[in-house]
Amino acid sequence: MKLNIAVLPGDGIGPEVTNQSIKVLKAIALMFDHKFTFKTADVGAVAIDRHNNPLPDATLDLCKSCDAILFGSIGHPKYDNDPTAKVRPEQGLLKLRKELGLFANIRPVKAYDTLLDKSPLKQNIIQGTDISIYRELTGGIYFGEKHLSEDGNVASDLCEYSREEIERITHLAFKAAKTRSRKVTLVDKANVLESSRLWRKVVGEVAEQYKDVTLDFLFVDNAAMQMILNPKQFDVILTENMFGDIISDEASVIGGSIGLLASASVGNKYAMFEPIHGSFPQATGKGIANPIASILSATMLLEHFGLFEEAELIKEAVDKSLKLNISTPDINSKYDNVTTDKVGDFIEDFILNPNDTNMNFTNIHLGQSTII
Ligand SMILES: NC(=O)C1=CN([C@@H]2O[C@H](COP(=O)(O)OP(=O)(O)OC[C@H]3O[C@@H](n4cnc5c(N)ncnc54)[C@H](O)[C@@H]3O)[C@@H](O)[C@H]2O)C=CC1
Numbered sequence: 001m002k003l004n005i006a007v008l009p010g011d012g013i014g015p016e017v018t019n020q021s022i023k024v025l026k027a028i029a030l031m032f033d034h035k036f037t038f039k040t041a042d043v044g045a046v047a048i049d050r051h052n053n054p055l056p057d058a059t060l061d062l063c064k065s066c067d068a069i070l071f072g073s074i075g076h077p078k079y080d081n082d083p084t085a086k087v088r089p090e091q092g093l094l095k096l097r098k099e100l101g102l103f104a105n106i107r108p109v110k111a112y113d114t115l116l117d118k119s120p121l122k123q124n125i126i127q128g129t130d131i132s133i134y135r136e137l138t139g140g141i142y143f144g145e146k147h148l149s150e151d152g153n154v155a156s157d158l159c160e161y162s163r164e165e166i167e168r169i170t171h172l173a174f175k176a177a178k179t180r181s182r183k184v185t186l187v188d189k190a191n192v193l194e195s196s197r198l199w200r201k202v203v204g205e206v207a208e209q210y211k212d213v214t215l216d217f218l219f220v221d222n223a224a225m226q227m228i229l230n231p232k233q234f235d236v237i238l239t240e241n242m243f244g245d246i247i248s249d250e251a252s253v254i255g256g257s258i259g260l261l262a263s264a265s266v267g268n269k270y271a272m273f274e275p276i277h278g279s280f281p282q283a284t285g286k287g288i289a290n291p292i293a294s295i296l297s298a299t300m301l302l303e304h305f306g307l308f309e310e311a312e313l314i315k316e317a318v319d320k321s322l323k324l325n326i327s328t329p330d331i332n333s334k335y336d337n338v339t340t341d342k343v344g345d346f347i348e349d350f351i352l353n354p355n356d357t358n359m360n361f362t363n364i365h366l367g368q369s370t371i372i
């Protein structure tokens with residue numbers, strides 16, 4: 001298969017983790033005789049520095065001309081610490097999602113058996129967790145009208161949703177539930193918010209078309225607690241933009257690190273694949289950023305195009321890296337010198353050497369020892 005992939009590495013750790021995904025996708029292309037081409041463009045703080053625009057037209061045009069987009073992360077402390085900045089890196093990502101109509105952000109959350117001790121949560125609580133979060137991505141409070149009074153003392157952000165915006169992601173969530181454990185939990189704040197009451201009404205109506213799927217409702221404050229108390233009760237979580245953003249970072253604790261959580265942002269025409277984490281500026285250039293979230297986002301890209309065998313091979317390589325402790329420090333208490341690059345190298349090697357049953361990945365050196 002031929003795939004033109006737009007790569008937007010962005011800021012902070014974005015370029016480091018995205019490089020590993022490119023490496024892995026190139027290995028897949030080689031082994032399965034695909035032709036993947038990669039074209040890179042600026043987004044975020046780096047795009048503001050170079051073009052005075054967090055989403056230059058050339059970047060958007062490239063994304064629209066490609067089959068898929070691989071996104072790193074955006075954000076820089078010089079904007080985070082300046083509430084008066086009018087142009088911000090995050091605007092680039094938000095505009096990209098809106099312009100490409102990426103209305104559904106799918107965030108899988110699972111507990112890896114090999115990493116159960118990495119979570120601060122008890123093993124018996126998290127073991128077996130398998131959740132798919134369907135987060136609405138182009139509406140709600142992140143996109144509503146913003147207002148700051150002239151004296152700068154009063155501010156507001158409007159949370160607005162239309163029936164159509166709710167319906168389209170609800171159908172995706174229910175279709176996904178049919179292939180899983182047939183349960184959808186709508187997370188909202190319908191006891192307080194008018195927009196949440198519209199979600200409950202519309203989702204309830206759509207649910208009528210999916211009689212074999214159970215629909216549950218949870219207020220977001222309770223959902224935040226249930227996620228920690230009993231995450232195994234969830235199958236598909238359906239929720240609006242901001243609640244999904246927050247609840248998925250919380251859910252990442254189950255897996256042991258946010259550096260493991262991938263996502264796919266899809267719409268009717270375009271698809272973008274992005275780790276759920278941000279630019280982790282404290283880690284920039286140190287080689288400690290976990291690239292697995294980005295690499296698993298690349299597997300979601302492959303699955304999007306029906307390349308399931310290829311995606312499976314990457315997942316197998318990821319599982320092996322976790323089992324062998326070839327992981328960055330966020331989940332590795334055994335070796336402290338496994339860098340972002342080394343994790344990528346291992347996964348690349350695993351893909352390129354399918355018959356190496358001795359697991360002799362000779363270019364992985366950990367201090368004095370070589371992983372065999
Ligand atoms: N999709 C995106 O590009 C996002 C961008 N941001 C931006 O990122 C910047 C930093 O935001 P934060 O709130 O600190 O969120 P963050 O996700 O960048 O980092 C939060 C914490 O998560 C951990 N972490 C994140 N990525 C990791 C990785 N790959 N490997 C290991 N540990 C990892 C680190 O402990 C870090 O301190 C801000 O400018 C923010 O606006 C935040 C979230 C999403």
Ligand SMILES: CC(C)CC(=O)C(=O)O
Nearest residue numbers: 090093094245276277278
């Ligand atoms: C605009 C982003 C920084 C939002 C975010 O945190 C995310 O999509 O995970």
Ligand SMILES: [Mg+2]
Nearest residue numbers: 245246249276
């Ligand atoms: Mg977030």
